[in-house]
Amino acid sequence: MPRPHPDSALAATPPASSLPMLARNVAHFVRLLRDAGFALSPAHAVDTLLALQYVDIGRRDEVRAAMAALMVNGPDQRPLFDAAFDLFWRDPDWESKLRALLLPRVDAGAPPPKRNNRLADALAAQRPPESGQRGKESTERFTAPLTFSAQERLAQRDFETLGAEEWRALQHMIRARHARLATERTRRLRAAASGPRADLRASARLAVRQQGEWLRWKYRRHAERRPPLVLLLDISGSMSQYSRAVLYFCHALMQSRERLSVFLFGTRLTNITRSLRERDPDEAVNAIAGQVRDWAGGTRIGAALATFNRQWARRTLSGRATVLLVTDGLDREDIGLLETEMARLRRFAHRIVWLNPLLRYAGFAPQARGVQAILPHVDALRSAHNLDSLFALESLLAAREPLAMAVFPAARGLKIMKDTKETPQSWK
Structure with a gap:
C-alpha cells in the first residue's frame, strides 16, 4: 500500500x-x-x-x-x-x-x-507491505478478530494465562457487552396507562379539560428502579490481573447506566467512580492507574473496610444496595479487625457477594484466617477468574431470586469457625 x-x-x-x-x-x-x-x-x-x-x-x-x-x-x-x-x-x-x-x-521536564x-x-x-512482497500473506485479511468457537475458548481462559493479543480481544468482548441488571419495586407511585390503582386527581383534571365529561381514567403503579451496586476491589499483587479485568467489566456496567460505585483497596482505600465514567475504557483504566498509588502492593483488607464503613457506607449503601467484594481473602494483619468490619458491613448492606479467584481450584478449602473471617458475613460466594464467571455474575444480579451460597467440598466439614458464628444453611 x-x-x-x-x-x-x-x-x-x-x-x-x-x-x-x-x-x-x-x-x-x-x-x-x-x-x-x-x-x-x-x-x-x-x-x-x-x-x-x-x-x-x-x-x-x-x-x-x-x-x-x-x-x-x-x-x-x-x-x-x-x-x-x-x-x-x-x-x-x-x-x-x-x-x-x-x-x-522518558522526556526530561515534559510529560509523556x-x-x-x-x-x-x-x-x-x-502496516503496509513493502514493495515487491505481495504474496499470499499480504492478500489474506480477516475482518472478524475472533470466531465464535475462539470466543468460547477465550471466555474460559484464566486471566493470569492470557497473552497480549488475547488480552486485547478480551477487552473488545467486554466492551461489546451491554448488561441489564434486575429492577426492584419501590414505594413511589408513577403515572401509568393501566394498573390496579386509579389516580382520582389526574382523572378529575382530565375531566375538567374535557368540559366535565368523565371519559377516561388515569392510573398509577409502583415505580421500579435498579438497586445500587458497590464494588470493593482488591488490587494487591496476587490480584492485579483479575482486578484489571473486573475494572473493564465495571466500565461496561457504568456505560449501561447502572448505579455503580467502585472502590479499590490494597494498603489504602481509593474511590475511582468518577474516573470510570470516561467513555473510552483504555483512557479510564490509564487514569485510574495514575490515581492509585498502591496497585500490585500489599493487602490490608480490615483497614480498608474500616475506612469504607466510616466514610462511605452511609452514602453508598442506601436503597437495598448490593456489595461486590472482589478479593482472595489473604490478609495476614489484624484478623479481629477484619471480622469486626465485615460484621459492620453486613449491617449496612442489603446483600454481599464475594468474588474469589481462588475458587478456580477444585480443592480450595477455607483454611486462611482471612477467608474464615469473611465467610460468615457473605450471602453468596462465586469465582471471578475468567470471563464466563463475570458473565455468570451478571446473570446472578439480573435474577430476582434470592442468592445461593456456592458450596465447595471442604466447606461441608467446616469446623474451624468460632462457635459464636452462624454457619449458613447450605453448609450443613
Missing part, C-alpha cells in the same frame, strides 16, 4: 493521474478507523471520495470536516478520529510514530504524550 506524499497528502489538488493513489489512501484510512472500532464499511470510502470533489482539497480543515461528517458517529469518537487523521495524512513516517507510541520514552491503545493497535494491524 503506498504511503502519503512526503510533504503532505493534501498539499494541493491532485492531477487526474494521481486520483487512484488518493482513492487507495482513503480506503486505507477507512480500514484504519474500522480496526480502531469505528462502524465503517467500503461504502464510506466511496462516499468520502465523492464528498472530496465538492471541497477544496488543498485546505486541511475542509477535508477534515468532510471526512468527520461521514465517519464520526458520536462525540466520543472525535478525539480518536482527529488523532488518526493527523497521524495518517500529515506525518509520512507514521511507522516510526507507531513505534514511539508502543515503546516507553497521551497514548491511545485503540489507535496504536489499529496502526499495528495496518
Whole structure:
C-alpha cells in the first residue's frame, strides 16, 4: 500500500493521474478507523471520495470536516478520529510514530504524550507491505478478530494465562457487552396507562379539560428502579490481573447506566467512580492507574473496610444496595479487625457477594484466617477468574431470586469457625 506524499497528502489538488493513489489512501484510512472500532464499511470510502470533489482539497480543515461528517458517529469518537487523521495524512513516517507510541520514552521536564491503545493497535494491524512482497500473506485479511468457537475458548481462559493479543480481544468482548441488571419495586407511585390503582386527581383534571365529561381514567403503579451496586476491589499483587479485568467489566456496567460505585483497596482505600465514567475504557483504566498509588502492593483488607464503613457506607449503601467484594481473602494483619468490619458491613448492606479467584481450584478449602473471617458475613460466594464467571455474575444480579451460597467440598466439614458464628444453611 503506498504511503502519503512526503510533504503532505493534501498539499494541493491532485492531477487526474494521481486520483487512484488518493482513492487507495482513503480506503486505507477507512480500514484504519474500522480496526480502531469505528462502524465503517467500503461504502464510506466511496462516499468520502465523492464528498472530496465538492471541497477544496488543498485546505486541511475542509477535508477534515468532510471526512468527520461521514465517519464520526458520536462525540466520543472525535478525539480518536482527529488523532488518526493527523497521524495518517500529515506525518509520512507514521511507522516510526507507531513505534514511539508502543515503546516507553522518558522526556526530561515534559510529560509523556497521551497514548491511545485503540489507535496504536489499529496502526499495528495496518502496516503496509513493502514493495515487491505481495504474496499470499499480504492478500489474506480477516475482518472478524475472533470466531465464535475462539470466543468460547477465550471466555474460559484464566486471566493470569492470557497473552497480549488475547488480552486485547478480551477487552473488545467486554466492551461489546451491554448488561441489564434486575429492577426492584419501590414505594413511589408513577403515572401509568393501566394498573390496579386509579389516580382520582389526574382523572378529575382530565375531566375538567374535557368540559366535565368523565371519559377516561388515569392510573398509577409502583415505580421500579435498579438497586445500587458497590464494588470493593482488591488490587494487591496476587490480584492485579483479575482486578484489571473486573475494572473493564465495571466500565461496561457504568456505560449501561447502572448505579455503580467502585472502590479499590490494597494498603489504602481509593474511590475511582468518577474516573470510570470516561467513555473510552483504555483512557479510564490509564487514569485510574495514575490515581492509585498502591496497585500490585500489599493487602490490608480490615483497614480498608474500616475506612469504607466510616466514610462511605452511609452514602453508598442506601436503597437495598448490593456489595461486590472482589478479593482472595489473604490478609495476614489484624484478623479481629477484619471480622469486626465485615460484621459492620453486613449491617449496612442489603446483600454481599464475594468474588474469589481462588475458587478456580477444585480443592480450595477455607483454611486462611482471612477467608474464615469473611465467610460468615457473605450471602453468596462465586469465582471471578475468567470471563464466563463475570458473565455468570451478571446473570446472578439480573435474577430476582434470592442468592445461593456456592458450596465447595471442604466447606461441608467446616469446623474451624468460632462457635459464636452462624454457619449458613447450605453448609450443613
